[in-house]
Amino acid sequence: xxxxxxxxxxxxxxxLGPGFITANVDNDPNGILTYSQAGxxxxxxxxxxxxxxxxxxxxxxxxxxxMGVVTGKGLSDLIREEFGLRMTFIVMVLLVIVNFxxxxxxxxxxxxxxxxxxxxxxxSVPICGVLVWLLAVxxxxxxxxKIFLTASAFYIAYxxxxxxxxxxxxxxxxxxxxxxxxxxxGQHDYLYMVVSVIGTTxxxxxxxxxxxxxxxxxxxxxxxxxxxLDVIVGSIFTDVVAWFIIVACAATLWxxxxxxxxxxxxxxxxxxxxxxxxxxxxxxxxxxxASFFAASVLPLSTSYTVCEGLGFxxxxxxSFRQAPFFYWLYTLLIAGGAAVVLIPxxxxxxxxxxxxxxxxxxxxxxxxxxxxLINRKDLMGTHVxxxxxxxxxxxxxxxxxxxxxxxxxxxxGTMWKH
Numbered sequence: 001x002x003x004x005x006x007x008x009x010x011x012x013x014x015x016l017g018p019g020f021i022t023a024n025v026d027n028d029p030n031g032i033l034t035y036s037q038a039g040x041x042x043x044x045x046x047x048x049x050x051x052x053x054x055x056x057x058x059x060x061x062x063x064x065x066x067m068g069v070v071t072g073k074g075l076s077d078l079i080r081e082e083f084g085l086r087m088t089f090i091v092m093v094l095l096v097i098v099n100f101x102x103x104x105x106x107x108x109x110x111x112x113x114x115x116x117x118x119x120x121x122x123x124s125v126p127i128c129g130v131l132v133w134l135l136a137v138x139x140x141x142x143x144x145x146k147i148f149l150t151a152s153a154f155y156i157a158y159x160x161x162x163x164x165x166x167x168x169x170x171x172x173x174x175x176x177x178x179x180x181x182x183x184x185x186g187q188h189d190y191l192y193m194v195v196s197v198i199g200t201t202x203x204x205x206x207x208x209x210x211x212x213x214x215x216x217x218x219x220x221x222x223x224x225x226x227x228x229l230d231v232i233v234g235s236i237f238t239d240v241v242a243w244f245i246i247v248a249c250a251a252t253l254w255x256x257x258x259x260x261x262x263x264x265x266x267x268x269x270x271x272x273x274x275x276x277x278x279x280x281x282x283x284x285x286x287x288x289x290a291s292f293f294a295a296s297v298l299p300l301s302t303s304y305t306v307c308e309g310l311g312f313x314x315x316x317x318x319s320f321r322q323a324p325f326f327y328w329l330y331t332l333l334i335a336g337g338a339a340v341v342l343i344p345x346x347x348x349x350x351x352x353x354x355x356x357x358x359x360x361x362x363x364x365x366x367x368x369x370x371x372x373l374i375n376r377k378d379l380m381g382t383h384v385x386x387x388x389x390x391x392x393x394x395x396x397x398x399x400x401x402x403x404x405x406x407x408x409x410x411x412x413g414t415m416w417k418h
Contacts, residue, residue, distance in 0.1 A: 018209075018213040019227065019230035020237070022206050022209055022210040023057060023061065023231070023234035023237070024151075024241075025298070026201065026202075027155060028293075028298075029108065029109030029112075029287065029290060029291050030105050031290075032264045032286075032287060033267075034200045035245040035249070036249045036253075036267035038196075038249075039246040039247065039253065040250075040253035040254050040261050042190060043255070044171050044175035044250050045184055047175040047243060048175060048176060049194060050243050050246075051177075052198065053197070053201045054235055054236060056201060056202060056396045058231065059389075060367065062228055062231050062232075063371075065228060065230075065231050066228075066383055067374055068210070068214035069221055069223075070221060070380050072215055074208065075208050075305070075308075076306070078379070079091065079309065079369050079373075080310075080311075088309045088310070089310070091362070091366070095204060095208070095362065096306060097358060098359050099205050099298055099299070099333070102205070102298050103298050103299055103334070103336075104337045104340045106291050106337065107129070107337045108263075109264060109265075109291030109295075110125055110291040112264060112265035112287070113268075113284050113288035116269060116284045117284065121341065125338050129295075129335065129338035132295050133335075136327075147296075148297065152234075155237075155241045155286065155290070157289065159240070159244045161244065161283045162243075162244030162245070162247045165271070166251055167251035172247050172250075195406045198400075203363065205302065208301060208366075209297065209301035209305070212301070214227065249261075253270055264287050268283040268284040298333075303326045303329045303330040303333070304326075312325040313325070359404075361408055363404050364401035371393060
């Protein structure tokens with residue numbers, strides 16, 4: 001019995017990576033800002049969203065992981081084969097635009113977190129940009145994955161921050177399992193925040209990156225059970241972190257009537273006199289870790305996706321000479337994202353809103369592609385969705401699509417006001 005469990009643990013650790021990494025990168029500066037605003041504006045009243053968020057994330061990520069293991073191909077590769085090069089090209093162009101906006105947001109997070117430690121963005125952003133570039137260009141898949149897994153573990157800083165904030169644990173737990181009072185549902189700002197919190201959960205790049213990294217790692221069907229566990233553990237861990245971010249801001253900013261947050265760094269700055277220096281340091285460090293981590297993964301994800309979709313060589317195990325398009329695209333995304341953040345008075349908030357709106361437009365298209373692909377028996381064999389999994393998956397797709405549409409409308413309206 002002990003030997004069997006030891007074997008299972010070793011097998012899980014062997015495939016741990018893609019699912020855990022992908023889910024955690026979702027807690028990037030945009031996600032941290034949204035969760036911080038949720039806690040600062042509405043206290044514990046949005047904690048209930050963590051349960052449907054986790055279920056939706058597990059369902060979508062599991063389908064991607066299964067397709068990667070069974071077919072041995074990336075999602076963009078499968079889209080090209082099934083829907084043609086023209087449709088693939090349109091999706092790739094949209095994805096590059098969306099992800100470039102996200103990369104700018106990650107470098108803005110690096111700049112903001114380092115400014116909390118009195119380091120100018122003109123120093124922090126170029127240095128981090130070079131480090132991010134060297135990570136993929138000089139590393140191989142195993143070393144890059146180990147670094148990403150280490151970065152994922154540092155999200156525990158937010159859990160500790162939540163504990164140090166001294167929240168009302170009973171109130172937080174009750175708010176997680178119960179819907180809020182009806183009076184809140186009549187408030188436009190509350191509905192907007194509900195849509196924002198759930199809408200930031202699943203991003204198009206996540207599906208492409210997860211499937212590509214599983215393919216590059218060479219996970220076989222025999223090891224799929226461990227890969228599925230990797231996806232589930234990653235999804236649960238990332239949303240536990242999100243739960244603690246909301247709790248930390250509810251216990252400090254909301255409790256003291258300080259709900260005005262425009263950037264993620266604002267939450268750390270406002271928290272310092274309320275929860276102490278340790279909470280401030282941990283929140284600020286968590287923001288830097290999340291920003292640097294996402295600034296590494298997002299350009300990598302984009303390069304993988306575009307190269308697979310258009311038929312170019314890709315992979316961090318290949319040299320610059322073997323995969324020039326892959327590395328040049330990666331380089332341009334990093335250099336361009338860092339350069340934009342260094343422009344004086346660049347409207348980062350408005351640009352972030354615009355990129356998230358595009359994100360909401362692309363996501364439903366990607367989910368529909370996934371559902372059509374995973375239900376093809378000639379492609380997936382016996383690993384197609386079961387009847388009840390299909391019901392859950394289509395319901396998730398419809399809900400995410402509706403929420404994404406609402407988020408797009410809200411964000412366009414916000415951008416129009418600015």
